[in-house]
Amino acid sequence: MISMLIMIGFLVGILSGFFGFGGGFIITPFIFALGFPMNVAVGTSIAQILGTAAIATMRHKSLRHVDVKLGLLMVIGAFAGVEIGAQIIERLKAISPETVDVAVSLVYIILLGLISAFMSMEALSSRRGESSGRGLYERVQRIRVPPVISLPESGVASISLWLIISLGFATGLTAGFVGAGGGFLQIPLLIYLIGCRTTVAVGTNLFSMLIASAYACFSHALKGNVDVFSAAYMLIGSSVGAQIGALATRYVREEDLRLYFGVCVGLISISVAFELLSKLTRVILFGYISLGMIIFTTLSLSSLIMIRALRQGERRTK
């Protein structure tokens, strides 16, 4: 079990450092499939994200991918969202553990599926040079509910402060409820609604996630949902993986990064659907398919990222 936790931490760490999410939406279903109750899977995942986010944020800061102002503003909304999300988990836990499993799984499936579809289509359009969903942020930025601020590090001339806080709230709610750092939601929101460059969205998300996940970890630990030992084991692996992933962002085009993100999120959505089917129908095969898909997704994507980074790195040194 310990070596498995370290290995999943390593693979998810690569994805975390590369995509800028905490990996909770992969870790939560994975350790849930290993036998952890869903509420403990949620809390432990958040604890691991806290550690990984600290590591990856420092790395991305040194690569100048972090807009501190934007990150801090999103955290203001995230705090409220996290607490509400954690409270919802507690209310559902009071009904029955099965209710938590079903509710969280359904939210995962729908949210991840929608994000995957949107990002993959947008990235493919960008690759073909067609106009993409990235124009959405121009319309959003025209909503001028005061106070209006500028975000020069992200390349945003002016945007309503309330929009940023609302986005922070949405990602905090996701973090508190599904045990993910919210990165799989926040990164697309930063790219498509705020208009951040992809690499700045990745780094800034990690920074705001660091603060939000510290609060979420405390909140969940208070409710007995955190297994700090499992989180610490996973951190051993993710500490190495996050470095590899963060460096790899320098060698991949932004459109490709968004495409890989969309594919990753979509595959995890399908695996969560199989896990939920397994719980509802008590057909063990679905559970194995779910676990297999998570392993396949993390292994294949992290390998792809490492190989591309190594190849590009070699080309540049030649």
Place this chain on the structure above:
Amino acid sequence: MALRRIVSAISLFLAVIIYYLILHYKSYIEYLREMNALLYALLSTVIMLTLGLLIGFAWNCLSKSKGDGG
């Protein structure tokens, strides 16, 4: 450059110490989880944050000492 490597090594060493301590006091931490939720919550958060910052700091120092991407 040598100083950065030394600082990186110290940072990693401190992280290893923390891992040793949490495993050494595992039974006490599990007791806290059952009996004192507030202290357990504070301890868990501090442990994960400290480990992350120490390891992240060590990696950064090591990368800069190699003249990489800083």
